Amino acid sequence: MPVEIDIDHVARLARLDLSDDEKDRLRAELAVILEHAAKVGEVAASDVPPTAYAIPRANVLRPDEPSPSLAREDALANAPEAEDQRFRVPPIVEVE
Amino acid sequence: MAARELCDLTATELGAKLRAGDVSSAEITESCLRRIGDVEERVKAYLTPTGDLAREQAGRADERRAGGDASPVAGIPAAVKDVLATKGIRTTCGSKILESYVPPYDCTAWARLSAAGSVLLGKTNCDEFAMGSSNENSAFGPVHNPWNLDTVPGGSSGGSAAAVAAGEAVWALGTDTGGSVRQPAALCGVVGLKPTYGLVSRYGLIAFASSLDTVGTFTRSVRDAAKLLAAVAGKDPMDATSLDQTVRDYAADIDGGVTGLRIGVVTEAFGEGVQPGVKASVRAAVDRLANMGARVGEVSLPHADYALSAYYLIAPSEASSNLARYDGVRYGLRVDGRDSVEMMARTRDAGFGPEVKRRIMLGTYALSAGYYEAYYGQAQKVRTLIIRDYEAAFADFDVLVSPTSPTTAFRIGERTGDPLAMYLSDVFTIPANLAGVPAISIPSGLDEAGLPVGLQLTAPVLAEPLLLRAAHALEQEIAFVTRPRLLEALR
Numbered sequence: 001m002p003v004e005i006d007i008d009h010v011a012r013l014a015r016l017d018l019s020d021d022e023k024d025r026l027r028a029e030l031a032v033i034l035e036h037a038a039k040v041g042e043v044a045a046s047d048v049p050p051t052a053y054a055i056p057r058a059n060v061l062r063p064d065e066p067s068p069s070l071a072r073e074d075a076l077a078n079a080p081e082a083e084d085q086r087f088r089v090p091p092i093v094e095v096e
Numbered sequence: 097m098a099a100r101e102l103c104d105l106t107a108t109e110l111g112a113k114l115r116a117g118d119v120s121s122a123e124i125t126e127s128c129l130r131r132i133g134d135v136e137e138r139v140k141a142y143l144t145p146t147g148d149l150a151r152e153q154a155g156r157a158d159e160r161r162a163g164g165d166a167s168p169v170a171g172i173p174a175a176v177k178d179v180l181a182t183k184g185i186r187t188t189c190g191s192k193i194l195e196s197y198v199p200p201y202d203c204t205a206w207a208r209l210s211a212a213g214s215v216l217l218g219k220t221n222c223d224e225f226a227m228g229s230s231n232e233n234s235a236f237g238p239v240h241n242p243w244n245l246d247t248v249p250g251g252s253s254g255g256s257a258a259a260v261a262a263g264e265a266v267w268a269l270g271t272d273t274g275g276s277v278r279q280p281a282a283l284c285g286v287v288g289l290k291p292t293y294g295l296v297s298r299y300g301l302i303a304f305a306s307s308l309d310t311v312g313t314f315t316r317s318v319r320d321a322a323k324l325l326a327a328v329a330g331k332d333p334m335d336a337t338s339l340d341q342t343v344r345d346y347a348a349d350i351d352g353g354v355t356g357l358r359i360g361v362v363t364e365a366f367g368e369g370v371q372p373g374v375k376a377s378v379r380a381a382v383d384r385l386a387n388m389g390a391r392v393g394e395v396s397l398p399h400a401d402y403a404l405s406a407y408y409l410i411a412p413s414e415a416s417s418n419l420a421r422y423d424g425v426r427y428g429l430r431v432d433g434r435d436s437v438e439m440m441a442r443t444r445d446a447g448f449g450p451e452v453k454r455r456i457m458l459g460t461y462a463l464s465a466g467y468y469e470a471y472y473g474q475a476q477k478v479r480t481l482i483i484r485d486y487e488a489a490f491a492d493f494d495v496l497v498s499p500t501s502p503t504t505a506f507r508i509g510e511r512t513g514d515p516l517a518m519y520l521s522d523v524f525t526i527p528a529n530l531a532g533v534p535a536i537s538i539p540s541g542l543d544e545a546g547l548p549v550g551l552q553l554t555a556p557v558l559a560e561p562l563l564l565r566a567a568h569a570l571e572q573e574i575a576f577v578t579r580p581r582l583l584e585a586l587r
Contacts, residue, residue, distance in 0.1 A: 007457075010457055010460050013460050014460040015420075015440045015441045016441060016445050016456065017438070017442045017445040019445075022445075022453070026454060030454070030457060030458055030461065032515075033408060033454075033458060033519075034458070034461070034471075036405060037408050037409050037462075037471065037475075038405070038470070039405040040402060040405045040406050040409065040471070040475045041470060041474050042402070043399060043402055043478060044474045044475075044477030044480075044481065045477075048477040048480050049480055050476030051476055051477075051479040051483060052307060052476060053532075054293055054479070054483060054530065054531050054532030054533075054557075055292070055293055055294055055337075055339070055532045057294075057336065057337055060336040060337075062333055070200055070201070074200040077200060078197055078427035078428070079427065080424055080427075080428070080429070080430035089425055089436050090432070090433060090434065090435050090438075091434075091435050092436045
């Protein structure tokens with residue numbers, strides 16, 4: 001059964017300002033893909049543990065030694081906008 | 097038949113000539129640059145050619161060799177997929193959102209090659225953020241397969257595969273998340289190796305799906321693959337998932353042959369949807385293996401059917417998280433908006449192409465409240481079942497064999513309207529990524545249309561020496577020497 005998706009909600013979560021055409025197309029395409037993907041529910045029983053990484057590693061530690069990091073000007077070199085050696089962005093909170 | 101030039105030889109052959117003093121890296125590099133001049137307009141393998149840098153590096157490699165440096169990668173001209181960060185050299189990921197991004201650091205794989213005296217010919221075209229199986233998802237236009245310019249080279253590392261097939265590079269680096277090295281290698285008639293997950297550092301591999309991403313190699317021989325792997329593999333403090341390289345010389349056992357090796361033919365990989373020409377070529381190679389003294393039997397990977405579904409939940413889920421970093425703040429495109437949220441949403445809509453948006457939306461949905469367990473959670477359980485399938489198969493067999501992809505190269509435009517049909521290109525390559533095991537594609541012959549067929553061998557985690565040994569033995573027996581039609585027409 002095709003999957004019904006609240007495309008506006010998902011687009012908002014994904015921070016994608018999709019056009020109406022894009023939304024219509026994605027609604028149809030994702031429904032088909034998810035119908036196929038839902039097959040994972042057929043076999044994965046509750047007694048099967050999930051795998052996040054095929055070759056599990058936990059708590060990979062290294063000595064806590066300071067070393068040089070990226071120079072500020074290198075880090076800012078690709079920024080669309082910078083000011084006072086910082087990334088410049090449009091307003092984040094509304095000011096009364 | 098047009099004469100083979102330096103750019104058509106293997107790195108092993110060129111290494112011998114360099115050591116003997118018969119040729120210089122400068123001459124090899126000029127040969128590659130000439131070939132690029134002859135065919136690149138039609139193939140479009142490169143997004144950013146670096147010819148001047150290549151000449152400079154070749155000169156330095158020749159000086160180093162005169163001083164006694166004998167690294168097998170020194171002076172050999174390479175191409176690097178454009179999802180691998182290269183310091184000071186534009187790295188686009190095939191995306192408009194990174195069209196003018198110039199990384200301030202090198203990925204570890206290229207840093208190691210570069211330190212060993214490698215020569216960079218350029219950054220190769222690919223599907224946007226490595227998402228695709230045909231290279232048609234590049235924001236900068238498709239790559240054309242040198243075997244038939246109307247067909248795709250496969251993807252996502254299509255530019256690297258086509259460059260090696262056409263003599264526009266001696267070897268190349270690519271990345272493989274669901275088959276993006278092996279499938280284009282198959283479609284372009286070259287050798288494509290996806291190592292064990294973690295064997296090559298992912299530092300500077302611009303992330304798509306972090307639990308699946310690997311750096312792999314494109315070469316013209318299995319022996320070359322062993323050499324290139326040795327040069328890039330090993331533990332890296334910058335990637336916590338990187339593994340210690342227990343083997344230093346991957347070519348050491350390569351001449352061991354297949355006598356007595358237990359080789360399992362994957363039953364599920366010869367079903368419907370596989371072209372008759374692909375089946376016939378791979379079956380013929382399996383017969384050769386038996387004649388060469390291997391113990392060949394049938395093996396089942398019963399959950400293989402579910403691997404594609406699991407992959408198209410896990411990879412987009414990880415991608416939706418990884419690609420959140422493209423927010424118009426620190427690098428890449430920015431489209432202005434009234435506030436930061438509007439700026440981000442507009443930037444991302446303008447900067448990402450259709451396939452990337454599709455996967456971000458798919459992944460965001462699969463991870464969203466109320467759906468996580470049914471999709472992402474279940475997919476992770478299927479991943480466990482796939483790993484168990486391999487464990488069972490490797491209890492009875494040393495190496496598994498299947499076609500690399502169900503079809504040979506398809507026509508440009510043929511599958512762009514049907515995402516699901518496109519995803520099926522990777523049905524035989526995806527399980528190895530989910531299980532982290534190494535796999536290699538070698539050419540097994542040509543189909544009735546004269547297009548190359550790829551055969552995939554798969555081995556257990558960190559069994560690269562065994563994998564390369566079996567692949568080398570079969571490669572010698574098949575003796576695939578046919579060259580792309582494009583090259584036969586040169587001069």
